[in-house]
Amino acid sequence: MTATAAPRAPKLRADATRNRERIITAAREAFVEHGADAPLDEIAKRAGVGNATLYRNFPDRSALFRAVVLHVKTRIVAHAEAALADRSDPFDALQDFVHAAADEKLGALCPMMSGRFDPFDPELVEARSRLEGTVTELLDRARHAGALRPDVGAGDVFVAISQLTRPLPGTTCVNFADFVHRHLQLFLDGMRAPAPSTLPGRAITFEDFQHHTDATPGA
Missing domain, CATH: 1.10.357.10 (Tetracycline Repressor, domain 2)
Structure with a gap:
């Protein structure tokens, strides 16, 4: 996998910020438990958001x-x-x-x-x-x-x-x-x-x- 750099994220609405934080927290837990290949669908489920919300915030792994x-x-x-x-x-x-x-x-x-x-x-x-x-x-x-x-x-x-x-x-x-x-x-x-x-x-x-x-x- 090639190295990637991401620009600083634009300021989000409060609800969007909470969704992003929930996704990051859920992803950290999933990666700790299952490694870097933890299913993204499972991460979205843990975060209580839909797959579309996850991919809107994080377009790839x-x-x-x-x-x-x-x-x-x-x-x-x-x-x-x-x-x-x-x-x-x-x-x-x-x-x-x-x-x-x-x-x-x-x-x-x-x-x-x-x-x-x-x-x-x-x-x-x-x-x-x-x-x-x-x-x-x-x-x-x-x-x-x-x-x-x-x-x-x-x-x-x-x-x-x-x-x-x-x-x-x-x-x-x-x-x-x-x-x-x-x-x-x-x-x-x-x-x-x-x-x-x-x-x-x-x-x-x-x-x-x-x-x-x-x-x-x-x-």
Whole structure:
């Protein structure tokens, strides 16, 4: 599938806006549960709209993918900003963000992000920039407070979130989702300073993570 860029949507009426938001929410749930090939008819049914309304808002699957990815990234930014504003303890703020971001099921949506969009799409670029800035601030605050080990980068956080929220193949592993937050806390405890060990390799940056999720398959 070739990368596509979408212009900023024109301002919609209130009822049209609600329909669009319901479609995006339903699509996110369907893609998490069934993958990128979830039937569009089922998404329209979940959203409580007709197929014509879905296609009027999103003329093809790529347009819907883009809207869902932008929606999720915007929500993750909001979680980071809330953690910065609500928590005085820097490591508590980081923990709050990681657990909230995991609930967005980023790992389940990673296959939708690879090679499907124009890397210079203005809205996606803006969302990436805000995400990188807020998460970097969370890490810097914890690091400057002496609570975060120095060899951890923003990409390490997103790799952990993505891997722990990525559905595993087969039917016997479906209940692993029940343990995501338990294992995220183990990961977070391992990020605390002082570090009991030296990590192999180097800290993963946000750019490293973004390169792998945005790369064209096979590149």
